[in-house]
Amino acid sequence: MDKKRRLDKDTRRERMAAMLHHDPGKTDRDLAEAFGVSVATVRLDRKMLGIPQMRNRLEAAVQNTAGESLHDLEIISLEQGREGLALVRTTDEMTDAAGIVPASKLYGMAAELVQTMMNRSFSPTQVGNIKYKQPCGSGVQLVVKAKVAHRHGSKQYVYVQITTRDTELFRAKFIMNILNEDEGDTDGKNSG
Amino acid sequence: MDKKRRLDKDTRRERMAAMLHHDPGKTDRDLAEAFGVSVATVRLDRKMLGIPQMRNRLEAAVQNTAGESLHDLEIISLEQGREGLALVRTTDEMTDAAGIVPASKLYGMAAELVQTMMNRSFSPTQVGNIKYKQPCGSGVQLVVKAKVAHRHGSKQYVYVQITTRDTELFRAKFIMNILNEDEGDTDGKNSG
DNA sequence: CATAAATTATCACCTGCTGCTAATACTATA
């Protein structure tokens, strides 16, 4: 499969950038072989593209991924304990092997917004009725909306919705116990 | 703040391992300075600890994080379309800043097992009644059990449960549409 | 053909590391 049969310069650079983007651990030699050019050319290409050397790429990659928040929500508005709105742009890193963002990522985004909104790092949370309607790829601008719908006893119902510009992709209902900052609930009233 | 005032060998190595674990991008020189010893010593320490050189560490780190399946399920038994059992050991990489495994990770594990079991990469899935009862840290052996409970109309109900040795941590109900691609004989009749 | 653009080939040098060897510490103990 020699799909890289002497591409023109710009195409090659595009692909090189893409390739390095999703696999930063490639040496110049690897690239040279992959594109059927010399390492010198690869170096020039990298220079032109402003792509740093492997070590730095790896470091950066590690920063991004191991740096906790895989999905960085851009909080647009936030009313503590009431509602919140955030944006995320899906990236290649978020997608699975099939190129789609797995439900757990969307769940994570939703949970993150809810956490931020509720100002609580973890509480035994129950979630109801998640719907992941459509697969979502990378490069999609997502809108994450969360809203506390109502309280019921010691529970708080939060609705989260993730949409693209015009389609609803994901929806979840979080049911959180109300814990007063220091003290939790001693009465575990969990109905099945 | 020189908190590393000549620790004894073993303590130093422990800390070194820990330090490198959560920040693989440190050179021997960095470490030498951090611990107030010579690079030679650091090298010996690394060798004794079986910790490879920085480049490899970074590559490994990138693999683990960007490498798709963050949680590698060890499938123990699997009956296609009926039930499955898998093990996972939680690691530091899975935990968030607070040191606990976020719900989305558990969700991901559950979903992964279900997908494997149902032999389907994505289908618009609905999930009901997730419960994340107890926070879970790293180094915990988890058991993930999935079971198709029943079908109803064009829907299939799958229950997933994640437990430690003796406690249930997480539970979810997946409701999947039945799309028949590779299965043989279930079409018109869906009574069950 | 002549010129410009793209590609390639070298060369010296840098960083982080390995492998090896030899020299110093620092104990602890007979």
Next chain:
DNA sequence: TATAGTATTAGCAGCAGGTGATAATTTATG
């Protein structure tokens, strides 16, 4: 005190991946 025994340190040759620069070669294109 002397003597092991264990850390620790120093020093060197050599490797892989990369930088920077310069020169030579190929490949279009007017």
